[in-house]
Amino acid sequence: MNTEPVPDASGTDASGELLELLYSILRGVRRESGPYAPGQLRFLRTLAGCGCAQRPGSLADALGVAPRSVTSKVDVAEAEGLVQRLPDPTDRRATLVELTSAGHALLADAAHQRHEHIAARLARLPEPEQTELLRLLRVVGAD
Numbered sequence: 377m378n379t380e381p382v383p384d385a386s387g388t389d390a391s392g393e394l395l396e397l398l399y400s401i402l403r404g405v406r407r408e409s410g411p412y413a414p415g416q417l418r419f420l421r422t423l424a425g426c427g428c429a430q431r432p433g434s435l436a437d438a439l440g441v442a443p444r445s446v447t448s449k450v451d452v453a454e455a456e457g458l459v460q461r462l463p464d465p466t467d468r469r470a471t472l473v474e475l476t477s478a479g480h481a482l483l484a485d486a487a488h489q490r491h492e493h494i495a496a497r498l499a500r501l502p503e504p505e506q507t508e509l510l511r512l513l514r515v516v517g518a519d
Contacts, residue, residue, distance in 0.1 A: 429474035
């Protein structure tokens with residue numbers, strides 16, 4: 377695989393500019409998510425993706441973080457009414473965490489805002505160029 381810098385039409389390194397542009401776009405998408413930190417939204421999306429109440433340790437594993445990190449995220453989300461703690465019916469020493477209806481609504485709103493932001497950016501391109509951009513990003517993003 378070629379790892380040499382990719383020159384643009386002027387002969388300068390375009391890969392740095394590409395990374396800066398992508399980072400700028402992602403920052404804009406994150407700003408559209410409202411006051412919630414990306415890590416908090418990721419925590420809530422992970423919990424929603426599980427489809428049922430989860431133990432904090434399982435969430436920590438799914439997120440690849442330390443259990444104490446999940447505990448603090450649960451504390452914040454619970455204080456804001458986005459999750460609730462429940463007793464584990466199979467182990468009275470354990471606690472489960474589940475999204476509340478407010479948590480589901482927040483995730484739906486954040487997804488809608490992300491979609492609107494991305495759609496507005498993409499609307500700058502004609503349809504064929506949007507299709508080509510998606511194709512190229514799939515190539516670059518493939519493992």
